[in-house]
Structure formats: C-alpha cells, structure tokens
Amino acid sequence: MTFQYKNVYLENTATIAGPYEAKGPLAKYFDVTFDDLYYGEKSWEQAEAKMLEDTLELLLQKSKTKKENIDVVISGDLMNQITSSCYSNLKNHIPFLGIYSACATSVEGLIIASNFIDGKKVKNAIVATSSHNMSSEKQFRNPTEYGAPKPKTATFTSTGGAAFLLSNQKSSVRVESATIGKINDLEQTDPLHMGSVMAPAAADTIYTHLKDLNRDISYYDLVVTGDLGLYGKEILIDFMKEEYQLDISKHYNDCGIMLYDLEQQKECLAGGSGPVCSALVNASMLYDYLKSGKFKKILWVATGALFSPQMVYQHQNILSIAHAVSLEVAGE
C-alpha cells in the first residue's frame, strides 16, 4: 500500500545518542550524546524513558513550539508494553497513539502521521522512538547472559532517542511518499542473525514501492535500510538481484552499518539494531544532507524482526516487516 503526499513536511528532528553511538562516525550530527548508560536514572528502563522524554522536550525547544500546539504524538519502542514511549509521554499530556513494529516502528509512525496530515486530520504530529542496549539485552535475553560469545551475524541494539516533527507548514524537507509493508515469513529461526530474517521484508517493500510509483532505484540518491547489518545488507543485495532482477548496490546502504565504525567498534558485531538505529541516522546526518541539498531524495526502509521470545521458545519462525518512507528536498 503506497501513498503519495502533497503537503507533509519534516519540520525538525531531535536526537539523543548513547556512548557507543557517540564513538561512531555520526557523533557530530547528534544534538546530544551521553556517556552513562544509566543516564542518571536508577534502572535501564527508566533511563530509556527519561532519554526519550528529553528527546521530545528537545524537539519542542528546537522547533520553538509548545506542547499545546502539537496535535498528536505517535510513538513506539522495543520494550514490552512500549514502556518507554508511554512513560516519556506522560508529562506532555498530548494525545497519544502507541505503535509497535519492532525496528520498523519509526517509519510506521511517520506513515500514520503523514496520512493524518495529508488527509487534513491534524496540522502536525510528533513521531518518536527509542531503544537502549541494556534494557533490550535484559528483556530479550533474560536471564541475562551478557558477555557470552555471539556469532558475528548478531546485531547490537543502539541506545538513543529520536523524534520527528511533521507538519503541513512548508519547510525544506518533505515526506513525499510511503509504503506500508506486509508480514513476511521465510522460515528463519535464528535470533542471532536478524539480517537474514529481515532482508526479504526489505526486498518486498522496496520492490512494491518502486513498482507502485513506477520508479527506478536510481530515482533515489540513497536507499537506506534499518537495520540489516553487514550480512543482511549482502543478503538484501543478492535477494533483490535474484528475486526481482534489480541491482540496488550502487544506491544502497544500511543504517546499522552507518551508525558505527565497525572496524574499530568490534562490540557492535554486524552493526546496530533497535528502532532508534535507523531513526538516529535519518534524523541526524541524512536530515542534514537533505537540508543542505547534498542529497535530494532518500528512501528510508525501516525493517523490523517481529521477534517474540515466547514464539522462539515454541519453535515458531521469526516474522519480519519493512515500511518505507521517501524524504525529499521540498520543491524538487
């Protein structure tokens, strides 16, 4: 399902990034970075919620607007019951919609917000997401075996908060189109190789997007997935060639790889993951590239492994989904 928009603009973004992300090549593009994974709180869960709360506050400050002027916040994260989204949004008391699409959550939010704005249901919307390496490790690998060896195909949950202010008021970057993905099952069962789980979902959504809009991959300066990692990236390139006879390699990168210096940051394994991973990359460097005109058109394809520990214990396959949004320099 692909939409095209006439009057949806990306008015501003805000990013707060954690210690591993601050050591990566995108550090200079983040609004705020911090060193302590506890972020001054008593638990990782409360750290993640506070970090996202601060991201929302920062977005309002940067945008010189008040919470009373925001029509709706759409937010989701990896924590069970999307806890950090709920707790971070309490004080602002803005109408709130909770969403969940694993690491594709950010773009799901952007699509809902864009449909609301382009359909004249709201004037503006904030879309937000977060993830936290430790709260995720604790939740998904409990009882925690942190430090146990992992295969090099495993990804590393990114720590940070990212928020986007969308509006019907003209600004330099616009949301041009978007595609809602479908749930895929390629009978993958390895939670330590999410790149292979998610690549087919990314392929399906990229193909659908290009077909629905009758576009060639070269329409975009860059197609970025988030977050397949080193091995998933190669799988996607191969899969697109074999399944759809499409060579995307010249126009394509993955946010999980872009966020870190994987040669130096060995602890990040095959690359970043978590809903904030691709959100951090797009809300910082890529947003800057669009504002400065360095890039004109970016297709952000957020990929989510619909990974349920309960279903993995019960020997069920890991499902995946990908949602895509096209960000363009306005007026192009």
Added chain:
Amino acid sequence: MTFQYKNVYLENTATIAGPYEAKGPLAKYFDVTFDDLYYGEKSWEQAEAKMLEDTLELLLQKSKTKKENIDVVISGDLMNQITSSCYSNLKNHIPFLGIYSACATSVEGLIIASNFIDGKKVKNAIVATSSHNMSSEKQFRNPTEYGAPKPKTATFTSTGGAAFLLSNQKSSVRVESATIGKINDLEQTDPLHMGSVMAPAAADTIYTHLKDLNRDISYYDLVVTGDLGLYGKEILIDFMKEEYQLDISKHYNDCGIMLYDLEQQKECLAGGSGPVCSALVNASMLYDYLKSGKFKKILWVATGALFSPQMVYQHQNILSIAHAVSLEVAGE
C-alpha cells in the same frame, strides 16, 4: 484531539469468543464460541494467534470479500511484541500496522483506520484485536500463581478475537467521530485494581469528546467504557460528578460488566478486561443494536492501563489512557 467523519462506515464485524464469554449473557450475539482454551493448538500463545487468524478469515467470509481487496490491517493485542496480531496476520499478506494501547487498542485502531479512510488514503481497513485469559495470566503474573486469591477489585482477562471492517462504502452504521486520549497518571500502583487506574483516563476522554463537539451526554443512547469493571464504573461515575459536574449514570455502562453474568460467574471477579473485552461487546450485541435501530448513537470509550510489570517492580505508577469512538446509525 477530536475528529468528525463524513464517509466512514462499519461494514461488518466478526467475533470468536472463549468459554467464559460463551457462558455470559452475550453468547447468542457472537459468531463463534469455543470450549477449549487451547483452541486445538499446543500453547495458549498459539491458541490466541490462531483464534485471531480465524476471526480475520471469518470477517472476510461474512463480508464476501477477498484479502486482496483489503488496503490495510491495523491490529494489536496484549502479548509482548503484539505476537498474536503479527502471527495471525501472516498468511493474509495484507499491509499491516501494529499498534499498542493495552485495552484501548481496538479504538486506537478504529481511529487510525477512520482517519485514513476519511482522509481518502485508503478505501477500507480491517481493525482487529484479541486477548486470551491464559496467555495474559502467564505473561503478566509469571511465574504463574494461578489460583492464588485475588481481591474482588481484580478484573478477568477476556478470551476472544474481534475484527471490524471499515470502508468508505455506505452501510447501515457509520463511524461519526472519535477522540484520541492522553496519558494519565493519578499515582495508582495496584495492578489488581485497574478500574481505579483507568477511570480518570476515561473521564478525561469523555469530557474532552463532549466539550470538543459541544455535546451533552444525552446525545448518546449509551456510553460504554471498556473495561473498568464493577468498581471502576462507580469510580468513573463519582469522578465525572466531582471533577466535571457531569452525571453520566443514566447513559452509561461498562463492557467488562456487560460481557459476563457476574452474579453467577464469580471467577470473573469485578468483570472482564483485555483489549478484546470491549471489542467483543461492541462488535456483537451493540453492533446488532445499531443495525436494528434499537440504539442510534453509541460512544465507545476503550480504556487501557499502560501496565508494565518492569515499571511496577520498580515502584513506578501505572499509567492509563482512553480513546473514544462514536458509532451511529447512518443517515441519522
């Protein structure tokens, strides 16, 4: 944030209800009921997913339409990673948006779908939800202490699947308006008294809805919350009087109470809960009442306790939210 709609219709519903619900007063209104909580599957989680999958299939059959004709499915449930929504939606391969708003999930879905349809972004949408007494008990009270005594204020997670087909094509019932709620914190901490947690959120949303549309409570034949239970219902009535000088008692009931015969079904304690609770009541009896013209206007206020076990372990308050949707006989 309140919306009014011109061309959003409730084309059909489908309901599958579990053994406790089949013993309640609404049994005759459900499409399908079943006796075995395992629903022929190997686990409660798989039972919940299969039940929701069958509900979606039943909705397509009843509506005499094919999955290829559906623009988007919007679904959420109580399981971590909204597992039953994801697994139940796999085979249909329809564009999918996952949502989470605890027991307010159903109405959040109806609002997103209605905004999409009224804003001419899609022609139709399916909104679905489920809950399962055992998968919820296991998840939220693990290690399970099933059978341990509970206070009479505790609610009982309902078992079933409910799905709604919304469309821009005229039919006998329409979605007339809706209100997105805000996150509330009244410093409640008792997970065995969710009625008191959620009543203030329901009050806030009902008040906002009536104020935004300049309506009196008597505009509606019935206002139903879902799911405050016996004690939460009384709290809401008192709270509306004290806080807003509004007497809602003559026009108001709660789906958690309506779904069971609480005099006979003592195991259901203060009443039903779970996202399917109010969805079952509205998709079955109340939808029939609207189709037959017995009721002309219903305001369905779905209430969600944004209950995170992690945050309760860490002595944080339990937050709540409520979303409202107005269902009316079309043409009125």
